[in-house]
Amino acid sequence: MEASLLWLLPAVPALTALTVLAVRSPRRLAVIDLMASLAVFLLALRLGWSVVQHGPVRSGLLGADAVSVVFVLLVGLLVAAVSVYTLGWMPRELAHRGIRESRLRLYYALVHGFVATMLLTVLSDNLGLLWIAMEGTTITSAVLVGFHGHRYGLEAAWKYIIVTTIGISFGLFGTILVYAAAAHAQGGALRALSYQAIAAVASQLDPGIVRIGFIFVLIGYGTKVGLAPMHMWLPDAHSQAPSPVSALLSGALIKCALFGIIRFHTIARGACGPEPSGTLLLAFGLVSVVVATPFILAQRDFKRLLGYHSVEHVGIVALGLGFGGPVGTYAALLHVVNHGVTKALVFFVAGDTISRYRTRNMHAIRGLIGIAPFAGTMLLCGAFSLAGVPPFSIFVSELLVVRAGLGGGHYLAVGVFLLMVAVIFAGLVHHAGAMAFGAAPAGADRSPSRLSPLVGMALLGAVMLLLGVFIPPGLDGLLRRATEIVLG
């Protein structure tokens, strides 16, 4: 049963992608989309439960341990929330001719293909399959980024596919180097690419080649994660995609790429000790936080602002991994969940806001709370959470990252990090406050929201608040187990 879950999880969205190609009615497409996404969410919960109860599962090229379950649950939750949100978002998008009805089935097929490749990425035990699935996410999501078909979307899509494809080619090279090291230490071609088999013999691997391999992987998958200075494509792609897709890109996809880095981090720790990979992650993390800050302050485009925020937050995850130790690693994994949920929520709000004001320019968006009270409130809550204010979830994980940094004696890095967070807080509260309050322009759409986008936002908002107040024992146990696995 457990082993078949591994195959079912990516198979459900993959089959859905093929099925919807034969469907034309928008209503029927929306129902199939919702059903498939809820099925994915339930299967993810079921897999999570069985891994927590009975330990890791493995079947052929696929496998799941506590680390993968953290990512599978995040993807499952976001996919379900995105489908609920899309129910009400899509009719408005069709009315504004953002997406033509004739291309609707292609849209749903690509979204589900994208979800299938993401799930395959985090469920791969074989590091080669992990790479194949990750490149699959690039191909499916690049078409979605350019889905609107105007020149901005196509420009962003081209930049995205070229930069990340070349980036993860480096990831493949790193994978091959680690494979060569593993093949040297033990026989068997398929075994030498299995993560669990490599991790078990990590201490016998040649440190020299693993170190070079990790550098290639960090730069390669780091491009896909959006770590600075390889992040140039990210604000373009995340801002040009349709809003539900932006939520998946920012909330789930960059986390899947982080999953790849975490796997190789564990192997590198085993082969070369905690120093080399930890120091590199710390450096890239700090650079990402610092580089993102001025762009967040000077931003005018709502969705680009959120894109640069993603650069900042993946930087924070990398910092947590870099500070290392149980606290830092736990904080990094918790931050993956917290940022994923919060960022998807804010992209939901952005989608609603942009279709009301017909602009993405933050100077032209005023008085959201007056015309859409719930979305306006969620905007403020999400912005406060992104800025690291209690009682929202991101505050908890950022605090833990700081604690890990101080515990490890990285005073300078922590100082720079806190300074940047303070500056970003000021900038973000300014941006969000200006959009939420004031008098709405006359042209804004004041019609009441449909129910489903509000349900989607409420779902993620509730998780965001809940994780800020307390961490459920089940999740805490899962994260502790995952931390032990990452630390080897």
Add this chain to the structure above:
Amino acid sequence: MSSPLATALIDYLGALLLFTMIVILGSSQLYRTIYAVAAQSAFLAAAAAVLAIATRNLDLWVIAGITIVVKAVLLPWLLIGVVRRIGVKREIEPVVPTLLTLAIAAGTVVLSFQLAASLGAVRQTVTGNALPVGVALTLLGVLVMASRKTALAQMVGLFACENGIFFTAIAVSQGMPLIIEIGVLLDVVLGALVMGIFVLRVRSSVDADIADLSRLRA
């Protein structure tokens, strides 16, 4: 086939791969770079065949066959098809002067060999000089992409970069598992198709090169 002979042949083929890369880097004509990358893929397939004989690994024959069909014929044919469809109005305009590009390339090759020489016993798991050649080709592929402004020239760089990765992959003792290699090749083809569609769509809607669009700014 004896192993020293196989190693020598792999090294010769590696030299040919590097030579085609220099042709791609130094050429200013798009057609010439496409033919060069096709030739490079053919040399790669020959390397796979040599290793297949030397190690009696049947999987490598399959890989050699797929490489010839997909990378040496199908992808270049696709590129030429796109070039014909849009009618190339200008040849490659390098962002960096060609002479400087070649100098950087020479430095990259030397550094790659230095890097590989610094590794210990694990070097033996990769046949001959396939490791430094692979590193050099991968990095030079990025150099091609960074120094070109047209979409098709960037795609050529990408294919060349992937050839380097495959060269190292097949030379690792036992080779990569067949199913993984096929999966990677499938991604390469699908990615190339999507890129080709993007290029054609932009050309038909705004009559510009997609890699030349620069409206999105910070």
